Amino acid sequence: MKRGIxxxxxxxxxxxxxxxxxxxxxxxxxxxxxxxVFPFSRIFGRVQMGVALALIPFLLRFWAExxxxxxxxxxxxxxxxxxxxxxxxxxxxxxxxxxxxxxLGARSWSGWPxxxxxxxxxxxxxxxxxxxxxxFRGVLGLAWWRAMRYRHPFGLIIFGALIFSAAHYLRPIAGxxxxxxxxxxxxxxxxxxxxxxxxWKLAVLFLMGLxxxxxxxDKGSLAGAVGLHAGLVxxxxxxxxxxxxxxxxxxxxxxxxxxxxxLPFCLLLVVTLILWGxxxxxxxx
Numbered sequence: 001m002k003r004g005i006x007x008x009x010x011x012x013x014x015x016x017x018x019x020x021x022x023x024x025x026x027x028x029x030x031x032x033x034x035x036x037v038f039p040f041s042r043i044f045g046r047v048q049m050g051v052a053l054a055l056i057p058f059l060l061r062f063w064a065e066x067x068x069x070x071x072x073x074x075x076x077x078x079x080x081x082x083x084x085x086x087x088x089x090x091x092x093x094x095x096x097x098x099x100x101x102x103x104l105g106a107r108s109w110s111g112w113p114x115x116x117x118x119x120x121x122x123x124x125x126x127x128x129x130x131x132x133x134x135x136f137r138g139v140l141g142l143a144w145w146r147a148m149r150y151r152h153p154f155g156l157i158i159f160g161a162l163i164f165s166a167a168h169y170l171r172p173i174a175g176x177x178x179x180x181x182x183x184x185x186x187x188x189x190x191x192x193x194x195x196x197x198x199x200w201k202l203a204v205l206f207l208m209g210l211x212x213x214x215x216x217x218d219k220g221s222l223a224g225a226v227g228l229h230a231g232l233v234x235x236x237x238x239x240x241x242x243x244x245x246x247x248x249x250x251x252x253x254x255x256x257x258x259x260x261x262x263l264p265f266c267l268l269l270v271v272t273l274i275l276w277g278x279x280x281x282x283x284x285x
Contacts, residue, residue, distance in 0.1 A: 003063065004144060011059045011139070018051045019044075023183025044186050053131045056139060063143050083227035086215075087125075090231020091238075093271075097263050098243040106256040107243040117241045125234030129226045136164045136209070137216045137225055153217055161209025165202050201260030207268040208232070214275045 027043050060066070101107045140160050145153060212225040236258050245256040258264065 007059050007062050008139075008144070010062070011055055014055055015048070015052055018055075019048050020183040020186075022051065023047050023186060027182065040182070040186075044183065047183070049127070049131050052135055056131075056134045059139060060143060065143050079221065079223040082219075083223045086224045086227035087231035087234075090228045090233075091235040092231075093264070093267050094232060094235030094239050094258060096267060097258050098239040100263050101256060101258075102243060106246060108246055110242060110244055113238060113241040117238060121234040121237035122230075124237055125230035125232075128233045129230035132164075133212065133216075133222045133226045133229055136160055136167075137213055138222060141213060141216060142220075142222075157210065157213035157217065160213055161206050164209035164212075165205035168205055169202075198257070198260045200262070200265060201257065204259055204261075204264050204268060207265065207272050210272050211268065211275055214272075218275070 023044050026047050027040060030038055030043050098107055102109060137160065140163065141156060145156055208229075212229060215224045215228065216222055239258055
């Protein structure tokens with residue numbers, strides 16, 4: 001348990017330190033290549049993600065974990081098919097939401113996007129899925145459960161889903177964006193609920209946390225969860241281009257949000273109830 005706590009504290013400390021050091025150089029580079037395209041908060045968020053992803057393997061090694069086995073055992077060749085299958089399933093869920101909003105008049109079909117949209121959506125989905133699954137379901141799930149000497153996983157999945165949903169509203173508020181101290185000051189300006197929280201989106205994120213956590217515990221690997229998460233994120237990026245919102249569309253229960261509202265909530269609720277209809281098989285030892 002002591003090694004588990006030391007690992008978490010060390011990870012968080014290095015995460016803050018390295019993000020603070022790297023944020024401003026990355027901002028300068030991005031502004032040089034694409035001036036005026038990306039706001040500081042978005043660049044800072046990507047630096048946070050990149051640093052966390054780079055630190056996760058070191059944390060797992062510190063806990064005597066092999067990061068490679070978390071996407072499936074080496075002899076389990078079907079793990080890539082499982083990852084791809086769940087990715088297609090995630091895309092299908094977003095497709096159903098966009099299609100439903102089209103029938104309700106909140107969106108309209110504009111045709112198949114170009115190759116650039118597909119590549120960008122896939123790259124974003126994979127990057128976000130790998131990072132968030134290794135962190136939320138990996139570090140805060142499987143490895144933390146082991147480091148805490150195999151506590152019951154039910155409460156851990158619930159707790160992880162709550163953190164997962166709330167973390168999506170953690171953003172730096174406006175402030176200084178120039179100088180080598182910009183990254184450090186951005187950490188000090190982080191605020192939960194920087195904007196008014198969307199209750200439906202929070203509920204959808206919580207269900208996603210329950211689904212992804214349950215998938216990981218069922219198979220003992222992150223492969224399926226990475227695939228589903230990547231499919232959902234890529235689907236959101238793709239559908240925004242293929243099904244743009246109708247001009248002057250008023251937000252309501254019918255849309256136009258693809259990840260907040262009764263439509264995505266009901267679809268994910270059905271998936272949650274199906275996955276949670278069986279007992280948790282914690283066979284990680």
